[in-house]
Amino acid sequence: MTCGSGFCGRAFSCASACGPRPGRCCISAAPYRGISCYRGLSGGFGSHSVCGAFRSGSCGRSFGYRSGGVCGPTPPCITSVSVNESLLTPLNLEIDPNAQCVKHEEKEQIKCLNSKFAAFIDKGGFLEQQNKLLETKWQFYQNRKCCESNVEPLFEGYIETLRREAECVEADSGRLAAELNHAQEAMEGYKKRYEEEVSLRATAENEFVALKKASSRDMGGRAMWIPEGHTVLEG
Template sequence: GMGGGGMGGFGGPGFPGGIQPVQVDQTLLRPVHVEIDPQIQQVKNQEKEQIKTLNNQFASFIDKVRFLEQQNKVLSTKWELLQQQGPSGPRKNLDVIFENYIQNLRRRLDSLLGQRGQLESELQNMRQYVEEYKTKYEEEINRRTAAENEFVVLKKDVDCAYMTKVELEAKVGALTDEINFLRCIYE
């Protein structure tokens, strides 16, 4: 390296045109900020919202299914009680009404179970999609970090080369001054 000690002997005290102080470009010393792409953040937030919505829908379907199953039990119990009362005229009509009602409840239950299956598969796809996106996002972050590190190394090299150039220019200046001074003495 070329430290300050390497310049001894050039330009004594009060020597005209001595070594000038080195000016450092302050902008080179500022830290590098590589921001995360706001679009990636926006997509991640949208995905979170979609998953939240799907989870809520799923929970509400499960509640509906439970409610219908309870209703079914209540009706089955009523039905059994009515059957135990024995045959009578109005009971025949009730049979039909209850049968229809139970059939209707079963259809609603089947429909809800179908929707539940569909939601489960949508939720699964969404989770997989988020997982893939997370992987891509992490790869991108790693690439950016590597690029930042590379930039820091290159910046150090440039700074070092710049300092060496400044030191060499200072030495050339000092030698030129000394040569001119010696010429004056010997002429």
């Protein structure tokens, strides 16, 4: 610690200083020896009090061991202390034991409401975007010029195509009818021929049966004549 103009001193070992009246000196015991004055001198003070305001002509001496400070007589500084007795009485806070639970529930409800409010805000923004999109589409449909459709020529061309197809079908129907008649006539001819063939077969079968009978009779007659011829030859 340093003090005053032109005064350089060593480190003080005291923690407080008291200012003496003018014309008085202060003697203190310190672990350092030496004499210190206000101007141009240096010294170490070892007591808990430093007396004097370092005026011109004031000086202090220090001895080898600390033996306390000597100051001039000062009037005692005792001030009266007043106590407010109302502060000593215990406070009745009337704390509800369920208040913590209620506060926790209120915090949770506030969080839930905040989340719902944020969800409503997001939904509102989405609906607003959808509304703008629909408005844009509506304006586009209103401002779009309706071009005249060429439906009638298309229908006429389609009808003409159907007429040509109908004519072709009619022509094919006539050709198919002629083919059907020809096929029916051929079928009738084949049917007659089949009936004739069936009748000829029946006739042929009858003739075959008659011939078979006749041949069997002839064979029986020849069998009878052969033994008689043998007997004649032997006789």
